Amino acid sequence: MENTKLGETTQEIKQIDTRATSVNIIGKVIHYAGIYAVALLFLLAGIILQSFGIINNFLTTQNMMNILDAVSMLGIVAVGMAFVTYSGHFADLSVPTTMALTGIIAVHMLQYGFLPAIIAAVMAGLLIGLINAVAVGKYKANPIIWTLAVNYVTLGVIRLVWVNKQIYPDMIAKTQRASDLFDSIYRLRFFNKIALPLVILIVLTFVLNFVMKRTKFGMQLKMTGSAQKAARFSGINTERIIGMAFIICALTATLAGLTITSLSRVGAWYNGTGYDFKAVTSIVIGGMTLAGGRGTIIGVLGGVLIIGLMNNIMTLLGVGTFSQDMIRGLIFILVVGINAKSLRSMGRDDA
Amino acid sequence: MSDEVIRSAESFGVALEMKSVSKQFVGTLAVDNVDFNVKAGEVHALIGENGAGKSTLMKMIAGSFDDYSGDIYINKKKIDLHTPAHAKKNGIEMIYQELSLAMPLSIAENVLIGRLPKKGLFLDREQIVNETKRCLEMVGLDHLDPMLQIEEISQHEGQLVEIAKALGNNPHILVMDEPTSALSREEVERLFSIIHNLKKSGLAIVYISHHLPEIFEVADRVTVLRDGKKIGTKGINEVTSGELVQMMVGKSVTEFYSHTSHTKKNKRLGVEELSRYGFFHNVSFSAYEGEILGICGLSGAGRSELARVLVGLDEKDSGKVFLDNKEIILKNMGQAVANGIIYLTENRNIEGLALRLDVKENILAGLIPELIKKGIYQEGEGIDKVNELIEELSIYPPDPSRIVGNLSGGNQQKVLLAKWMACEPRVMILDEPTRGVDIGAKMTIHQSIERLSGEGNTVILISSDLPELVSLSSRVLIMRKGKIIKEMAKEECTEESVLLAANGEGL
Numbered sequence: 045m046e047n048t049k050l051g052e053t054t055q056e057i058k059q060i061d062t063r064a065t066s067v068n069i070i071g072k073v074i075h076y077a078g079i080y081a082v083a084l085l086f087l088l089a090g091i092i093l094q095s096f097g098i099i100n101n102f103l104t105t106q107n108m109m110n111i112l113d114a115v116s117m118l119g120i121v122a123v124g125m126a127f128v129t130y131s132g133h134f135a136d137l138s139v140p141t142t143m144a145l146t147g148i149i150a151v152h153m154l155q156y157g158f159l160p161a162i163i164a165a166v167m168a169g170l171l172i173g174l175i176n177a178v179a180v181g182k183y184k185a186n187p188i189i190w191t192l193a194v195n196y197v198t199l200g201v202i203r204l205v206w207v208n209k210q211i212y213p214d215m216i217a218k219t220q221r222a223s224d225l226f227d228s229i230y231r232l233r234f235f236n237k238i239a240l241p242l243v244i245l246i247v248l249t250f251v252l253n254f255v256m257k258r259t260k261f262g263m264q265l266k267m268t269g270s271a272q273k274a275a276r277f278s279g280i281n282t283e284r285i286i287g288m289a290f291i292i293c294a295l296t297a298t299l300a301g302l303t304i305t306s307l308s309r310v311g312a313w314y315n316g317t318g319y320d321f322k323a324v325t326s327i328v329i330g331g332m333t334l335a336g337g338r339g340t341i342i343g344v345l346g347g348v349l350i351i352g353l354m355n356n357i358m359t360l361l362g363v364g365t366f367s368q369d370m371i372r373g374l375i376f377i378l379v380v381g382i383n384a385k386s387l388r389s390m391g392r393d394d395a
Numbered sequence: 396m397s398d399e400v401i402r403s404a405e406s407f408g409v410a411l412e413m414k415s416v417s418k419q420f421v422g423t424l425a426v427d428n429v430d431f432n433v434k435a436g437e438v439h440a441l442i443g444e445n446g447a448g449k450s451t452l453m454k455m456i457a458g459s460f461d462d463y464s465g466d467i468y469i470n471k472k473k474i475d476l477h478t479p480a481h482a483k484k485n486g487i488e489m490i491y492q493e494l495s496l497a498m499p500l501s502i503a504e505n506v507l508i509g510r511l512p513k514k515g516l517f518l519d520r521e522q523i524v525n526e527t528k529r530c531l532e533m534v535g536l537d538h539l540d541p542m543l544q545i546e547e548i549s550q551h552e553g554q555l556v557e558i559a560k561a562l563g564n565n566p567h568i569l570v571m572d573e574p575t576s577a578l579s580r581e582e583v584e585r586l587f588s589i590i591h592n593l594k595k596s597g598l599a600i601v602y603i604s605h606h607l608p609e610i611f612e613v614a615d616r617v618t619v620l621r622d623g624k625k626i627g628t629k630g631i632n633e634v635t636s637g638e639l640v641q642m643m644v645g646k647s648v649t650e651f652y653s654h655t656s657h658t659k660k661n662k663r664l665g666v667e668e669l670s671r672y673g674f675f676h677n678v679s680f681s682a683y684e685g686e687i688l689g690i691c692g693l694s695g696a697g698r699s700e701l702a703r704v705l706v707g708l709d710e711k712d713s714g715k716v717f718l719d720n721k722e723i724i725l726k727n728m729g730q731a732v733a734n735g736i737i738y739l740t741e742n743r744n745i746e747g748l749a750l751r752l753d754v755k756e757n758i759l760a761g762l763i764p765e766l767i768k769k770g771i772y773q774e775g776e777g778i779d780k781v782n783e784l785i786e787e788l789s790i791y792p793p794d795p796s797r798i799v800g801n802l803s804g805g806n807q808q809k810v811l812l813a814k815w816m817a818c819e820p821r822v823m824i825l826d827e828p829t830r831g832v833d834i835g836a837k838m839t840i841h842q843s844i845e846r847l848s849g850e851g852n853t854v855i856l857i858s859s860d861l862p863e864l865v866s867l868s869s870r871v872l873i874m875r876k877g878k879i880i881k882e883m884a885k886e887e888c889t890e891e892s893v894l895l896a897a898n899g900e901g902l
Contacts, residue, residue: 263763263772267756271749277708277740278760278814279732337751 079331079346086353090360099360107356109237115352116241117300117307119345122323122330123245123252124296126344127289130256132269132336133180133187135324136290141198142172142297143316147305148202150226154217158225166298172198173294177287195320202313210312213305229306241303245345248296253341261288269336325376326351333383408471410435410599411456411487411568416465418451425451427623428465433599435567438590440602440614440631444643444859448623449603456570456601457489458482469568487568488561494553496545496560503527503541506560530563531556534589551582558589569593570601575609587613606693607636607898621645636900637891644861644890660684662720663853664736664822666705669714674700675877677714682822687844687854689868689888691861691897697877698857699741702824706731706738718822732761735821739811739828741857747811750800754790755781757799757810761818777817784813788839805836812840816847823847824855829863841867861890875899 094102101107121139128136150165176194179185217223232240256262267275268285276282297316304315330347332339351372358368412432418425426448433439443449455463461477468474469485476482482489496505503523504511512522527541534555545553554574561569575583590613594600602614610617611631619626619642626642664682669675675697682688692698703709705716707725715722718734725731728738740746748757759766759777766777781795788809790802799810808829815823828844829837844867848854858864864871865888873881873896881896 258772259770260763260767260772263766267749267752267760267763270751271745273746274749275760277728277738277746279727279729280760280763281727281729335751337749 079329079343079350082329083346083349083353086350086357090353090357093357093361099357102357102360109239111349111352111356112242113239114355115348116239116245117303118319118322118326118351119245119348120241120248120296120300120303121319122326122344122348123248123341124293125323126327126330126332126339126341127252127256127265127292128187129324129327129332129334130269130336130339131265131286131289132272133286133289134334135188135191135320135327136176136293136297137188137191137320138172138176138194138198139191139293139297139320139323140316140318141195141202141313142169142294143301143304143319144311144313145169145172145198145202146298146301147315148206148211148311148313150302151211151213151216151305151311152206154213154222154226157219158222161222161226162302165302166295169294169298169301170291173291174287176290176294180290181283181285181287199313206311206313208313210310212310214309226306227309230303231306244299244303248299249341249345252292256341261285265289266337270338321376322351322372325372325379328376328383329379334380408435409433409468410470411601412468412471413452413455414466414468416452416455416463416467418455418460418463424623426455426463429620429623429625431618431625431628433568433601435597435599436594437615438594438600438602438613440604440610440617441620442604442607442610442617442639442643443620444861447620447643449620450572451623452620453489453570453572453601453603456482456487456568458487483564485568486564486566487570488564488566490554490557490561490569490571490574494550494557496553496557498546499544501542501544502531502539502548502556505545505556506530506541506563508560526563530559533562533593534559535585551578554578554582554586555589562593566598568599568601570603572603574602575604575606583609607639608900610639611636619643636895636898640891640894644894660686660851663718664705664855665715665717665720667715667717669701669704669716670712671700671704671709672712675874678874678879679714680872680879680882682853682855684853685848685851686870687848687856687868689864689871690855690857690874691859691864691871691893692874693897694859695876696874696897698874699826701874702738702826702855702857705824706736708738732818732820735819737761737815737818737820737823739815739823739825741827741830743807743811743830748799748807748814750807751798753796753798754785754802754810755795758784758795758813758817761814780817781813784816787816788813788843805832808832809836809840812843816843820852822853822855824857826857827859828856829858829860837863861893864888865890865893873897 090099090102093099121143125136125139128134146165146169149168150161153161153164172194176191179190180187213226214223217226228240230239230241234240234243256265264275264280264285265288267278267280268282272282275285300319301316305311308315326347327339327344328334328347329350330339330344332344354372354375355368358371363371409432414430415428416426416431417428429448429452431441431452441449441452454460455476458476458479458481466473467476469487474481474485476485476487497508506527507523512519512526514522524541528537531537531539531541536552536555536559539548539552545556548556575586578586590600590602602610604610614631616628616630617634617639618628619639621643622645626645661684662681663684666681667679669678678701680688690698690701700709704711707727707730716725717723718736723734725734725736731737744750749760755774755778758781759774762777763772766773768776778795784790785793785795790806790809790813799807802810808831812828825844829840832840841863844854844856856864856868868888869885871883871888871893872879873883873893875897880899883893883896
């Protein structure tokens with residue numbers, strides 16, 4: 045109603061007061077402790093299952109390290125893609141073939157040495173990021189449809205150029221050194237324990253968390269993700285901000301692409317398959333809502349840990365791969381549903 | 396003509412009668428004890444300013460509310476109008492301001508939507524064409540191929556198809572909400588002759604508009620609403636447009652306003668022959684230091700479009716803009732803010748505020764670049780400013796961490812103004828700065844606007860709230876159909892003279 049008249053709403057304001065308070069308390073608990081509390085619950089569940097003798101070797105240093113190793117690649121993808129989600133553009137579905145392409149290009153370029161291989165991979169990743177940035181940021185393409193299309197175009201490029209072949213780093217590299225260096229991306233361990241991808245993930249988490257929460261780009265991204273039009277009307281260059289989010293996502297996908305290729309010792313079109321959905325699932329479990337502008341990178345890391353623990357327990361229980369996929373899908377649906385419902389009941393707008 | 400009308404109106408009965416109907420929204424009576432009736436074969440105009448209750452009354456007739464009070468009679472029978480289906484069943488059809496046709500579908504599919512004739516399992520194509528032709532004939536569009544898509548016909552034809560669609564349901568009450576807002580003069584003439592024919596066939600028509608000249612052309616009686624109350628119903632021959640304006644604006648609100656006079660000092664903003672084709676053309680004006688320059692115009696006059704070009708949100712097609720006598724070319728709003736020019740949007744919820752974020756984050760949104768120290772965002776540096784603004788504008792509750800979406804409309808509007816005051820602009824373009832706020836918030840906002848101009852800042856005030864415009868502005872520019880048609884000095888400005896000028900009269 046326009047022109048609401050005198051004495052508008054003392055009653056309404058009182059209602060608003062209680063609502064706002066409940067948002068603050070519950071919201072804060074969910075946002076700061078919730079994800080890690082859930083992770084702890086999974087850990088506890090594993091310990092209980094072990095104490096009843098249902099699973100073995102859960103709470104061992106080796107298994108814990110296995111969990112961390114297993115999720116580090118997923119984590120690298122997720123903390124980058126989280127920027128796309130945070131900007132209010134849901135997800136970057138071109139991640140799987142970005143990983144495959146950057147990996148296969150690195151292997152292909154290994155014949156000229158290790159460094160050229162890495163540089164070429166990063167350039168390829170940057171190119172995909174830029175294409176997404178321009179299309180979605182500037183020309184306002186639908187992010188889901190556009191990145192899905194880019195995923196398939198990239199897939200086509202890989203299968204066309206490498207004629208459906210797999211290529212092996214140790215066969216392509218001209219020197220043993222280049223081949224060994226490429227091998228060590230996944231296998232290098234500090235103190236014989238901590239794998240390089242895990243170190244990359246931890247460093248990325250802290251750097252990107254800082255970028256998101258404490259820099260000009262991060263603050264403008266929050267405004268953009270929360271209300272894109274209002275951000276533009278506040279003088280924020282939303283086209284550039286959204287573009288940056290996609291570029292960050294493509295670059296972390298490149299890091300993950302190099303890692304997965306190093307792990308499998310083969311450059312192939314299928315490297316990276318499934319990482320799109322797994323990443324979105326960890327982002328959403330980690331408390332970053334699909335509507336944008338809410339959540340933290342630290343939270344996303346918690347989401348990744350939960351996925352890792354869950355996979356580990358399910359594998360130890362002997363649950364098959366297909367069943368695991370199904371369970372992850374159901375959990376995704378559940379989390380998005382609960383999230384949307386709790387936000388609505390607290391008087392916030394949407395998912 | 397009028398003789399014939401009166402006779403035909405008398406020969407049919409009262410088609411729709413509303414007796415002391417009211418509709419309450421949270422904390423406000425949108426329609427307050429209104430009596431309203433339309434006779435068969437009559438056009439009854441409903442007029443009033445924004446927020447007067449026209450659209451609420453219209454929605455009531457359309458069956459949008461199930462909690463109105465009062466009685467509604469259709470053909471002397473008491474009826475509950477609780478759902479749009481009730482309204483349709485009782486022969487009421489609506490024509491809205493914006494087209495509600497499905498663009499990719501054909502005329503026939505739109506006109507016969509929901510009642511496409513079938514032959515067995517399949518659609519009966521022949522009957523579809525014939526039935527559509529019959530409907531189109533009533534609005535003089537029988538030359539159109541019913542299979543054309545809506546995209547392929549003009550907007551004017553679209554409007555008429557919409558009427559044809561409504562008439563296809565054989566209504567006896569037709570409600571039209573600003574049906575001419577998108578039409579040219581010749582098209583309006585055609586529409587009026589169609590309305591005249593419909594009237595003769597015994598249809599009761601409710602015609603909502605705020606273009607006064609049209610009402611004198613098309614209506615038989617006119618009812619004026621103000622602040623949800625009925626001010627009066629008059630036969631169209633008994634009133635002048637001056638009297639109607641007086642009834643619409645009333646006098647009561649004027650006392651709330653303070654009056655300040657401004658003197659011209661240095662030229663701050665100069666606009667020369669600025670055009671954005673299709674929206675406004677060759678607009679020239681100057682705005683001075685410490686001045687509140689009012690811009691008045693009906694909706695669609697190009698006011699907001701002009702503002703958007705001035706701050707770089709849209710591109711100009713030609714013309715120049717000068718700030719302190721130096722030409723500026725703005726490519727985006729960020730550059731405008733850097734130059735000290737801001738635009739307070741009329742669309743608070745979508746373009747103005749991030750409703751999910753808190754008061755502090757919204758107020759500091761335009762200041763982010765300035766709060767970066769050594770690459771790190773220092774929110775603490777802005778908090779003093781936020782608290783000052785909360786105090787000056789008495790934003791309630793005075794808590795910087797409240798989620799903006801949970802504040803009342805008036806307080807949200809204050810947050811939006813605070814966001815721009817935080818940027819310390821030198822030129823403020825305020826588009827409907829008090830739309831939808833209560834009178835207390837309105838006064839606070841007016842005080843801040845006067846303080847800002849008193850400190851030498853330039854304020855360009857775009858407003859449909861005539862008392863506000865007349866009392867705050869030192870000059871008023873009248874915009875009509877994309878042109879500035881008149882500049883009025885403070886002495887010439889009264890609510891009546893400004894509204895008449897905006898309607899293209901009294902020049």
